Amino acid sequence: MANRLAHETSPYLLQHADNPVDWWPWSEEAFEEARRRDVPVHLSVGYSSCHWCHVLAKESFEDEAVAGYMNEHFVNIKVDREERPDVDAVYMEAVQAATGQGGWPMTVFLTPDAEPFYFGTYFPPAPRHGMPSFRQVLEGVRLAWDDRREEVADVAGKIVRDLAGREIDYGAGKQVPGEQELAQALLGLTREYDPQRGGFGGAPKFPPSMVLEFLLRHAARTGSEGALQMAADTCERMARGGIYDQLGGGFARYSVDRDWVVPHFEKMLYDNALLCRVYAHLWRATGSERARRVALETADFLVRELRTPEGGFASALDADSDDGTGRHVEGAYYVWTPEQLRAVLGEEDARLAAQYFGVTEEGTFEEGASVLQLPQQEGVFDAARVADVRQRLLRARAERAAPGRDDKVVAAWNGLAIAALAETGAYFDRPDLVDAALAAADLLVRVHLDEQGRLARTSKDGRAGAHAGVLEDYGDVAEGFLALASVTGEGVWLDFAGLLLDHVLVRFADEESGALFDTAADAERLIRRPQDPTDNAAPSGWTAAAGALLSYAAQTGSEAHRTAAERALGVVRVLGPRVPRFIGWGLAVAEALLDGPREVAVVGPAFDDAAARELHRTALLGTAPGAVVAYGPVGGDEFPLLADRPLSGGEPTAYVCRNFTCDAPTTDPERLRTALSGR
Structure with a gap:
């Protein structure tokens, strides 16, 4: 018999x-029930592609005896962290403050007033490695609730007071970051850089997407060869490693080792959207053939495997799948043994595939299986033969049981995908990718956006979820719409971005300091209003909004949006020199601010004029950090930047301005390329 979660739209909740x-x-209603019964609340937070969330569910939540105990002594609440990032953030902050670490599944016990008093993550079904069993934790919490209620109340009250007192001066509203802070950030990254393997720090290694964007922008603006080298080498190592799907394209969430060999196999929409854009920008800066290939393969992965029937993009693919024997095993869909290669390719081609992809008898993963990677130089292999082998393996892999897919559409992550697909499609003359970006944007407008311009956080099967969008939704969707406007020349996307950013100014910003909150002023009240400017696996809402505000101001000349962006970027002045790995997108936005950003207007005698389109593509390929592009026919009124921009000598013309100063208009693509080359 199904429980209350059967009526939810979240695939993670539906799994339970x-x-x-x-x-x-x-x-x-859940907290009212806890008050009525006078029992504590057991809050369990996870997400659909979380491996240990599935393990905990199988071991404990599917156990009749454990479930019976939970039902008798607790009100049990299940939360999808991707659907309710505000709830997750508030209680994860409490977990980390109390234990020094956090993660998912997150297990928190609350009073009926939602105040936390005991924390944990995964608990095994029986005591092991110094951890109590989940049943022991439940029994201990119940005894404390029954016998030491005053102590529980004191602990809960102290935690809530401590959280309320954790106000941090992030420097909002103060001076914007300058050359000194960005140089210090670069120095800090250089110290943490792994010159042998690429990336930063040790294991586990996460793709440093936003830091790579900063390095590319810094290199373009300053000519720093070191910054460009760190970005290029990291991208090279990741593209060669097992973290990249060598058959189907796309990146896994992170590598468990320093060498990018063995991934945690789940594939997240936000990682692949961000990395698609990084590799496209690396190609734009260097012309790297590998960067071009990875950008396109990742874009194709997004469209092929994550696109939903409604035109949006699903959140994730699971790490686990059936291994063909009935076991649900991590990585089963992706790894290969020499025997499996021989079964598909025959002896001779299997030998080539093993050499090319680094498949060994011992294996690089578990049970003699290997994760495919590119440990050798490809030049020694016959390219046509390798391409044939790759296609045969990909077809054979498609016959395996596929990993589960979380089909919910998250607004923020779709905004990132829209930006990536729009730009990648424009750079590489792939109008199908631009069309995919347009379809996703259309879904967000039709389903996620209400008449007041407020965003719903998620949707599924074309139906909006009940939860309000948070700051990252507004910032990332605005970013996607702004990229789409620049690529398509359709000013309606600029208008939609402005609508979202007006909500940021009114509902998410602190009027006095310029600080940004993760939830709107009129959102559901939690024990603390979450606020975190640091980037994690994706840009924080704070830095995403700052970037979109800056771009919108450059497109429209809005002083209010420019001022809001500058006030928000005070945080980069404070955190950039200290923790540059965790404010990468903020540093990238700061690079755009220092460069202007440059404002480019391209006008032609008609929208589809071939020479005008060449100038437009040249403008999009400019490496000047954060440059904005407006494109349309002369006299067009869809973009403010196009106003009063005549043709020069009757030919399509480009105008480049920054900091209230404009270059001479040009009709020459080469001159435009030079004007947008960075320095």
């Missing part, structure tokens, strides 16, 4: 709809 646990979704 048949548990014997009497789950509640996050709601006031």
Whole structure:
């Protein structure tokens, strides 16, 4: 018999709809029930592609005896962290403050007033490695609630007071970052850089997408060869490693080792959108053939495997899948043994594939299987033969049981995908990718955006979820719409971006300091209003909004949006020199600010004029950090930058301005390329 989660739209919550646990979704009704019964709340937070979330569910939530105990002594609430990032952020902050670490699944016990008093992550079904069993944790919390209620209340009250007192001066509203802070950030990154393997720090290694964007922009603006080399070498190592899907394209979430060999196999929309854009920008800066190939393969992966029937993009693919024997195993879809290669390719081609992809008898993963990578120089292999082998392996892999897909559409991550696909399609003359970006943008407008311009966080099957968008949704969707406007020349996307950013100014910004909150002023009240400017796996809402505000101001001349962007970027002045790895997108936006950003207007006698389109593509390929591009026919009124921009000698013309100063208009693509080359 299904529980209350059967009525939810989140695929993660629906995975638990048949548990014997009497789950509640996050709601006031759940806390009212806890007050009525005078029992604590057990809050369990996870997401659909989380491996240990599935393990905990199988071991404990599907166990009738454990579920019975949970139902008798607790009100049990299940939350999808991707659907409710605000709830996740508030209680993860409490977990990290209390234990020094965090992660998912997150297990928190609350009073009926939503105040936390005991924390954990995964708990095994029996005691092991110094960890109590999940049943022991439940029994211990119940005893504390029954016998030491005053102590529980004191602990909960102290945690809430401590969280309320953790106000940090992020420098919002103060001076914007300058050359000194960005140089210090670069020096800090250089110290943490791994010159042998690429990337930063040790294992596990996450793709440093936003840091790479900063390095590319810094190199373009200053000519720093070191910054460009760090970006290029990291991209090279990741593209050769097992973290990259050598058959189907796309990146796994992270590498468990320093060498990028063995990934945690889940594939997230946000990682692939960000990395698609990084590799496209690396190609734009260097002309690297590998960067071009990876950008296009990743874009094709997004469209082929994550696109939903409604035109949006699904959140993730699971790490686990059936290995053909009935076991649900991590990486089963992606790894190969020499025997499996021989079964598909025959002896001779299997030998070539093993050499090319680094498949060994011992294996690089588990049980003698290997993750495909490119450990050798490809030049020694016959390219046509390798391409044939790759296609045969890809077809054979498609016959395996595929990993599960989380089909919910998250607004923020779709905004990142829109930006990546629009730009990649424009750079490489792939109008199908631009069309995919347009379809996703159309879905966000039709389904996620209400009449007041407020965003819903998620949708599924074309139906908007009940939860309000958070700051990252507004910032990332605006970023995607602005990129789409520049690529298509359709000013309606600039208008939609402005609508979203007006909400940022009114509902998310602190009027006095310029600081940004993750939730709107009129959002559901939690024990603390979440606020975090640091980037994690994707840009923080704070830095995403700052970037979109700056671009919108450059497109429209809006002083209010420019001022808001500058006030928000005070945080980069504070955090950039200290923790540059965790404010990469903020540093990238700061590079755009220092460069202007440059404003480019391209006008032609008609929208489809061939020479005008060449100038437009040249403008899009400019490496000047954060440059904005407006494109349309002479006299067009869809973009403010096009106003009063005549043709020069009757020919398509480009205008480049920054900091209230304009270059002479040009009709020559080469002169335009030079004007937008960075320095």
